[in-house]
Amino acid sequence: MASPSSLFGAFISTLRTVASDIGVILLLVGAPVLYGFFYPWFYTEEVVQRVPVAVVQQDGSGLARQMMRFASASPRIDVVLTTGDEREAREALLRGDVMGYALLPPDLKRHVVRSESTPVPVYANGAYPLAAKQVQYGFAEAFGTVSAGVELRRLGASGQSKLQAASSRSPVNLQMEAMFNPTEGYGSFVVAAVAILILQQTLLMGSALLVGTWREQGQAAAPPRVWLGRLLALCTLGWLSGLYYFGWMFFWHDFPRGGNPWGALLLLAIFVPAVAGLGALIGWWLADRERAMQALLFTSIPLAFMGGFSWPAEALPTILQWLRWLSPSTAAIKASLQLNQLGAPVVAALFPLSVLLSLALVGWLAMLWVGKVNRGQMT
Incomplete structure (x- = not known):
């Protein structure tokens, strides 16, 4: 021993x-x-998904309804409240019923048809950074997709082919990929x-x-x-x-x-x-x-x-x-x-x-x- x-x-x-x-x-x-x-x-659930959100729809056009459909289809957010009153959406946010909301302003389609800048405000609860990130990304992706379609149709109406329109709208394509945290x-x-x-x-x-x-x-x-x-x-x-x-x-x-x-x-x-x-x-x-x-x-x-x-x-x-x-x-x-x-x-x-x-x-x-x-x- x-x-x-x-x-x-x-x-x-x-x-x-x-x-x-x-x-x-x-x-x-x-x-x-x-x-x-x-x-x-x-x-275990690494990514926050289906974050409850609201949409304040103050424009009754087909474009606004299309933006609503794309937002509802996003895996990042879940549209649980649709209203025409921004105060109702804000109160739901303060109560914690939703983590954010987007405001589709009046005359949205009219400004788009006139090729005028049309901001769509998105509000998120900054006390929860992960949820707020998904709210912002979800709405940005949904509305950005609709915006891209509108731009392609506008370029097509000016005489460009589909390939030319796609190239004109996005001459340099950006593809983001997380390398070490997929x-x-x-x-x-x-x-x-x-x-x-x-x-x-x-x-x-x-x-x-x-x-x-x-x-x-x-x-x-x-x-x-x-x-x-x-x-x-x-x-x-x-x-x-x-x-x-x-x-x-x-x-x-x-x-x-x-x-x-x-x-x-x-x-x-x-x-x-x-x-x-x-x-x-x-x-x-x-x-x-x-x-x-x-x-x-x-x-x-x-x-x-x-x-x-x-x-x-x-x-x-x-x-x-x-x-x-x-x-x-x-x-x-x-x-x-x-x-x-x-x-x-x-x-x-x-x-x-x-x-x-x-x-x-x-x-x-x-x-x-x-x-x-x-x-x-x-x-």
Whole structure:
């Protein structure tokens, strides 16, 4: 049997300690599994569809009725209210019965026949950005299709053939295609980044909790080889969680993934040690099991905002733009999106990978030194 003072013995002893500590094992094993299963579940319907809307129809022409039909056929919106009174539509919007409405103004067809500019106002509830986007896009696509038909008929009446009319109306065709988020879904956008933050926070809190417990019990003092074994045990659990996310969760929920699998593995290999070293240092510094949880529990939301995916990093105060790199999640999110989602080569992610490697080296060397000094003071 391996000696507890050897590297392998410390590795096995740490895993046994984790298995016997319900709080630590819930953070290092239970939480990543549960988050990986339930968190993406809420984003299964990635794209908002059939958003309830109203149409204020103040023009009784055939053109207005055609615009109504095209709006009703749009998969983005669902026309649940048709009225001639804009006040009624506005009140329905304020009550939440609809998420937006379009106003077809009086004399709409007359202005179109005269080739006059005829704006069609579209109002949406800005408190719900995803729904508001669908309201605006739905009406824009429906009315734009009708407008294109009117323009083609006008050009045809002037003597142009169908091909000439199509070329005159749109000499340069625009085709938009989302390359790395084909569904343009919110889940594909947010889960890929938040998964890294989940991996960090669970490993960070679990490591700090375990080391804080050792400090309380007077077991933190140990030679470097023992601390190497302890940190490797924590990394093993972190690597398994990372493989679970990159190797199963993204596939199961069909999120964009696998662009550069070897690069993603390299990222995990560096990211997990950086987090484990930081968590061990925090646990040693706080020296209290509960305090470690209390200090780290509420850091997730600030770190998410500083990660640069939900809020532009350039909009942060200058000092936060620098301090955010002290969290491994900042560099890991950037590298993960480049390697796992975009399929970029490793050379494109050298900066965030270098940051993670530096954090890992500093954290591990500091932890080995702290443990050695602490042990020397206690003997």
